[in-house]
Amino acid sequence: MSLGLISRFLRKISLFxxxxxxxxxxxxxxxxxxxxxxxxxxxxxxxxxxxxxxxxLIPNLVNTVKGYAAQEKEVLTEVTKARASVGSVQATPEVLNNPELFKKFTQAQGQMTSALSRLMVVVEKYPELKSNQNFLDLQAQLEGTENRITVSRNRYIQAVQEYNVTVRTFPNVITAKMFGYSPKPNFTVENEKEISKPPQVQF
Known part of the structure; x- marks a missing residue:
């Protein structure tokens, strides 16, 4: 067998x-x-x-509280501003590929949670507000929503952990790089604590 044939054979083997x-x-x-x-x-x-x-839920909640506690302007304004801050972050699927935007999103939601918590403290001072049917309905909706937020966030954390382990381990890390898959941002210990304390809405 000539050297040329051997060379071509080896190239085919390598390609295969x-x-x-x-x-x-x-x-x-x-x-x-x-x-x-x-x-x-x-x-x-x-x-x-x-x-x-x-x-x-925020606009109706703020308006209901305002009807009984209009003088609590500071906390009402804080809630309204927090809602605006949440709305200013483009919460799209692309957030998953942008750690900086993800951080801004979690910070905005943390501010919203804190503002709602302070609003609920204010509500304690107004018995008539606490017995208002519209407020009671909003309270129940908010409580249910906070519970669903906790569940959905925990599912996300688990899904990201599984995905990140996969794309960071061999041989999947090579496949991931070949097809453009990279680790995704997850809730850190700091922002997880910040946004995992739902407002106290039970009276």
């Missing part, structure tokens, strides 16, 4: 090996990464839905 390795990575990691990526997106979508539900 590269193709086999590529398909091996594809088969053992790509599908898993793709499924987990979709799970993260679905979990994040639910987080956004529940936070939006809470945001939508």
């Amino acid at each position: 090996a590269v193709v086999c390795v590529s398909f091996s990575f594809y088969g053992c990691g790509y599908n898993t990464i793709q499924v987990q990526d979709e799970n993260v997106k679905a979990a994040w979508s639910e987080v956004l839905n529940q936070y939006q539900r809470r945001t939508d």
Whole structure:
């Protein structure tokens, strides 16, 4: 066998090996990464839905409290500003690929939680407000929403942890880089504490 034939044979063998390795990575990691990526997106979508539900309750809640405690301008203004801050952050699926935007989102939601907590402290001073049917309905809706936020956030945390472990470990890390998958931001200990304390809405 001539050197030329040997050289061509070795090149074919090398190419075949590269193709086999590529398909091996594809088969053992790509599908898993793709499924987990979709799970993260679905979990994040639910987080956004529940936070939006809470945001939508704010105007009626503020107006109801204002009817009985108009003099509490400071805390009412704080809640309104916090809602505006939440609305200023573009809460889209793209947030998952932007750690800085994710941080801004969690900070804004933390401010909203803190403002609502202070509002509920103010409510304690107004017995007539606490017995108002409209307020009681809003209270029940807010409580349910806060519970759903906690559940959806925990599901997101778990989904991201599973995804990040997958894309950071061998051989999936190679597949992830080949197809443009990277680790996603998660709630840190600091902002998790900040936004995981729901306002006290029970009386």
